Amino acid sequence: MPSALILVPLMLILSSTMMAAAWIGHLKYEDTWSFSTALAVSWLIVLPEYILNVSATRMGVGVYSAAQMASFNMASGVVCVAVVSRFFLGEPWSLRQFAGFALMAVSIVLIVGGPASKG
Secondary structure (H helix, E strand, O other): OOOHHHHHHHHHHHHHHHHHHHHHHHHHHOOOOOHHHHHHHHHHHHHHHHHHHHHHHHHHEOOEOHHHHHHHHHHHHHHHHHHHHHHOOOOOOOHHHHHHHHHHHHHHHHHHOOOOOOO
Protein backbone atom coordinates (compact mmCIF):
# COMPACT_ATOMS: atom_id res chain seq x y z
CA MET A 1 0.00 0.00 0.00
CA PRO A 2 1.40 3.43 -0.89
CA SER A 3 2.39 5.59 2.04
CA ALA A 4 0.21 8.43 3.26
CA LEU A 5 2.83 10.82 1.91
CA ILE A 6 1.74 9.89 -1.63
CA LEU A 7 -1.77 8.57 -1.08
CA VAL A 8 -3.12 11.67 0.68
CA PRO A 9 -2.29 14.11 -2.17
CA LEU A 10 -3.68 11.64 -4.73
CA MET A 11 -6.91 11.30 -2.74
CA LEU A 12 -7.18 15.09 -2.43
CA ILE A 13 -6.67 15.53 -6.18
CA LEU A 14 -9.38 12.95 -6.89
CA SER A 15 -11.61 14.69 -4.37
CA SER A 16 -10.98 18.04 -6.09
CA THR A 17 -11.78 16.53 -9.48
CA MET A 18 -15.06 15.15 -8.19
CA MET A 19 -15.95 18.48 -6.58
CA ALA A 20 -15.18 20.35 -9.80
CA ALA A 21 -17.46 17.97 -11.69
CA ALA A 22 -20.20 18.60 -9.14
CA TRP A 23 -19.69 22.38 -9.17
CA ILE A 24 -19.68 22.98 -12.91
CA GLY A 25 -20.18 19.69 -14.75
CA HIS A 26 -23.94 20.08 -14.80
CA LEU A 27 -23.57 23.24 -16.92
CA LYS A 28 -22.97 21.04 -19.96
CA TYR A 29 -26.57 19.88 -19.60
CA GLU A 30 -28.06 23.27 -18.73
CA ASP A 31 -30.53 23.09 -21.63
CA THR A 32 -31.68 19.53 -20.94
CA TRP A 33 -31.54 19.04 -17.17
CA SER A 34 -33.88 20.78 -14.76
CA PHE A 35 -32.43 22.52 -11.75
CA SER A 36 -33.61 19.64 -9.56
CA THR A 37 -31.84 17.07 -11.75
CA ALA A 38 -28.62 19.11 -11.77
CA LEU A 39 -28.83 19.45 -7.99
CA ALA A 40 -29.44 15.72 -7.47
CA VAL A 41 -26.59 14.68 -9.78
CA SER A 42 -24.25 17.18 -8.13
CA TRP A 43 -25.10 15.86 -4.67
CA LEU A 44 -24.59 12.27 -5.84
CA ILE A 45 -21.05 13.31 -6.81
CA VAL A 46 -20.41 15.41 -3.71
CA LEU A 47 -21.32 12.81 -1.10
CA PRO A 48 -18.61 10.28 -2.08
CA GLU A 49 -16.23 13.21 -2.68
CA TYR A 50 -16.73 14.32 0.91
CA ILE A 51 -16.03 10.81 2.21
CA LEU A 52 -12.83 10.74 0.15
CA ASN A 53 -11.79 14.20 1.35
CA VAL A 54 -12.39 13.46 5.03
CA SER A 55 -10.61 10.11 4.70
CA ALA A 56 -7.61 11.78 3.07
CA THR A 57 -7.31 14.48 5.71
CA ARG A 58 -7.64 11.98 8.56
CA MET A 59 -5.02 9.75 6.96
CA GLY A 60 -2.76 12.76 6.46
CA VAL A 61 -2.72 13.87 10.10
CA GLY A 62 0.83 13.58 11.36
CA VAL A 63 2.20 13.47 7.82
CA TYR A 64 0.97 16.91 6.76
CA SER A 65 -0.40 19.79 8.79
CA ALA A 66 -4.04 20.74 8.37
CA ALA A 67 -2.96 23.96 6.65
CA GLN A 68 -0.74 22.03 4.23
CA MET A 69 -3.56 19.64 3.30
CA ALA A 70 -6.09 22.44 2.95
CA SER A 71 -3.82 24.54 0.76
CA PHE A 72 -2.99 21.55 -1.44
CA ASN A 73 -6.69 20.71 -1.74
CA MET A 74 -7.72 24.28 -2.57
CA ALA A 75 -5.01 24.81 -5.18
CA SER A 76 -5.71 21.45 -6.81
CA GLY A 77 -9.41 22.37 -6.72
CA VAL A 78 -8.81 25.48 -8.79
CA VAL A 79 -6.77 23.53 -11.31
CA CYS A 80 -9.42 20.78 -11.45
CA VAL A 81 -12.15 23.35 -12.12
CA ALA A 82 -10.05 24.69 -15.00
CA VAL A 83 -9.49 21.17 -16.36
CA VAL A 84 -13.19 20.26 -16.14
CA SER A 85 -14.17 23.57 -17.74
CA ARG A 86 -11.70 23.02 -20.57
CA PHE A 87 -12.15 19.35 -21.37
CA PHE A 88 -15.77 18.78 -20.32
CA LEU A 89 -17.33 22.16 -21.13
CA GLY A 90 -14.96 23.12 -23.98
CA GLU A 91 -13.91 26.48 -22.53
CA PRO A 92 -10.56 27.84 -23.72
CA TRP A 93 -7.50 28.42 -21.52
CA SER A 94 -5.41 31.57 -21.62
CA LEU A 95 -1.75 32.29 -20.98
CA ARG A 96 -2.85 34.16 -17.88
CA GLN A 97 -4.44 31.00 -16.50
CA PHE A 98 -1.27 29.01 -17.18
CA ALA A 99 0.72 31.66 -15.30
CA GLY A 100 -1.73 31.37 -12.40
CA PHE A 101 -1.36 27.57 -12.37
CA ALA A 102 2.42 27.94 -12.29
CA LEU A 103 2.17 30.32 -9.32
CA MET A 104 -0.13 27.85 -7.56
CA ALA A 105 2.42 25.09 -8.10
CA VAL A 106 5.09 27.32 -6.56
CA SER A 107 2.79 28.07 -3.61
CA ILE A 108 2.19 24.37 -2.99
CA VAL A 109 5.93 23.67 -3.05
CA LEU A 110 6.47 26.48 -0.54
CA ILE A 111 3.63 25.39 1.75
CA VAL A 112 3.98 21.61 1.59
CA GLY A 113 7.70 21.37 0.83
CA GLY A 114 8.99 21.86 4.36
CA PRO A 115 8.09 20.83 7.87
CA ALA A 116 5.10 22.48 9.44
CA SER A 117 6.06 25.11 11.98
CA LYS A 118 4.86 24.57 15.53
CA GLY A 119 3.45 27.97 16.49
